[in-house]
Amino acid sequence: MASHSDIPNRAGSQRRRAKEAEAEAAGAEKYSVLLPTYNERENLPLIVWLLVKSFEESGNNCEIIVIDDGSPDGTQEVAKQLEKIYGSDKILLRPRAKKLGLGTAYIHGIQHATGNFIIIMDADLSHHPKFIPEFIRKQKEGNFDIVCGTRYRGNGGVYGWDLKRKIISRGANLFTQILLRPGVSDLTGSFRLYRKEVLQKLMEKCVSKGYVFQMEMIVRARQLNFTIGEVPISFVDRVYGESKLGGNEIVSFLKGLLTLFATT
Amino acid sequence: MTRLEKWMSTLLVLMLIWLCLVQDLLNLGYSKKFHDVILSLPVYLLVTAGSYLLGTLGFRLANFNDCEEAAQELFMQIQEAQADLSSKGLIL
Ligand SMILES: Nc1nc2c(ncn2[C@@H]2O[C@H](COP(=O)(O)OP(=O)(O)OP(=O)(O)O)[C@@H](O)[C@H]2O)c(=O)[nH]1
Ligand SMILES: [Mg+2]
Numbered sequence: 001m002a003s004h005s006d007i008p009n010r011a012g013s014q015r016r017r018a019k020e021a022e023a024e025a026a027g028a029e030k031y032s033v034l035l036p037t038y039n040e041r042e043n044l045p046l047i048v049w050l051l052v053k054s055f056e057e058s059g060n061n062c063e064i065i066v067i068d069d070g071s072p073d074g075t076q077e078v079a080k081q082l083e084k085i086y087g088s089d090k091i092l093l094r095p096r097a098k099k100l101g102l103g104t105a106y107i108h109g110i111q112h113a114t115g116n117f118i119i120i121m122d123a124d125l126s127h128h129p130k131f132i133p134e135f136i137r138k139q140k141e142g143n144f145d146i147v148c149g150t151r152y153r154g155n156g157g158v159y160g161w162d163l164k165r166k167i168i169s170r171g172a173n174l175f176t177q178i179l180l181r182p183g184v185s186d187l188t189g190s191f192r193l194y195r196k197e198v199l200q201k202l203m204e205k206c207v208s209k210g211y212v213f214q215m216e217m218i219v220r221a222r223q224l225n226f227t228i229g230e231v232p233i234s235f236v237d238r239v240y241g242e243s244k245l246g247g248n249e250i251v252s253f254l255k256g257l258l259t260l261f262a263t264t
Numbered sequence: 265m266t267r268l269e270k271w272m273s274t275l276l277v278l279m280l281i282w283l284c285l286v287q288d289l290l291n292l293g294y295s296k297k298f299h300d301v302i303l304s305l306p307v308y309l310l311v312t313a314g315s316y317l318l319g320t321l322g323f324r325l326a327n328f329n330d331c332e333e334a335a336q337e338l339f340m341q342i343q344e345a346q347a348d349l350s351s352k353g354l355i356l
Contacts, residue, residue: 042356045354046345125342152324166328170325
């Protein structure tokens with residue numbers, strides 16, 4: 001039975017390798033997906049499975065870089081199993097000893113990325129890999145430096161939010177739009193595609209943390225005249241695990257927003 | 265110029281124009297009725313801007329999509345993924 005199910009599997013991965021070799025020979029793009037994780041034991045295998053599926057279907061060349069910050073729930077042990085299943089050329093484990101925060105996790109991840117494009121997304125399943133081919137299409141269409149996923153435009157939206165959260169989210173977004181006029185509809189989203197060198201340059205300039213960090217990236221990108229495209233995404237609230245952002249989220253968001261308003 | 269400075273300078277210019285009108289520095293000599301309108305201009309402006317913003321917020325809130333199908337699709341795929349991963353030897 002086991003060997004039986006092995007055959008289409010091997011054929012599939014052979015086909016995939018062939019496709020990738022072809023892509024590489026043609027000088028095609030390579031996409032490095034950065035997955036920062038902290039206590040994502042349940043989510044990590046699922047997001048990796050969805051990513052592999054999405055990239056296989058679209059035929060784009062990719063690598064998945066998992067940056068785990070010493071999660072006490074054993075995320076790294078699961079990550080090692082995934083590395084065995086999918087191969088260490090696909091799944092790159094680049095852990096750090098302790099929780100050092102998201103911003104530095106991205107910096108750490110880029111250093112190990114071999115792709116010429118970087119995709120950043122959350123590992124908690126709120127960002128679905130099915131949108132990545134659309135990001136890539138969008139990027140090619142306008143030769144953009146950055147493509148942002150947006151919950152606030154077109155078919156974009158959310159699932160699992162109550163009215164209060166929706167009001168806060170839309171209110172904060174409207175306020176931000178008025179103050180910063182960024183020309184991007186979703187400033188706090190963290191599902192984006194960047195040209196590698198663009199992301200590197202922006203990471204050097206951005207100092208803020210949390211939601212404000214994502215916002216500052218866009219503001220700085222505008223200052224540096226990088227071009228930005230948008231793709232509507234559906235955001236499904238995390239099913240497994242806990243939210244890591246604390247209660248004084250709104251206060252620090254406002255502080256960060258006003259700082260950007262006064263200094264840029 | 266930072267965004268804050270741009271806002272401040274725009275506000276300053278608007279306020280100066282308004283003060284000129286209130287004091288009738290150009291000696292246009294308009295009626296008391298017109299003068300009253302000018303006096304309450306900032307209030308009108310605030311109320312209009314406020315209602316425009318509230319209206320926009322309400323409209324956007326009403327058009328904020330609930331992605332029911334996306335969630336259903338994800339839940340189905342989670343089951344599929346779990347089955348496939350355990351067949352590949354993943355132990356949770
Ligand atoms: N490596 C690393 N990853 C982190 C850290 N903090 C959060 N993450 C990961 O970053 C992603 C986003 O974090 P979340 O806790 O989901 O933050 P959020 O999306 O704003 O909040 P919720 O989805 O509402 O819980 C997830 O994949 C987390 O596992 C960290 O300190 N280090
Ligand atoms: Mg999340």
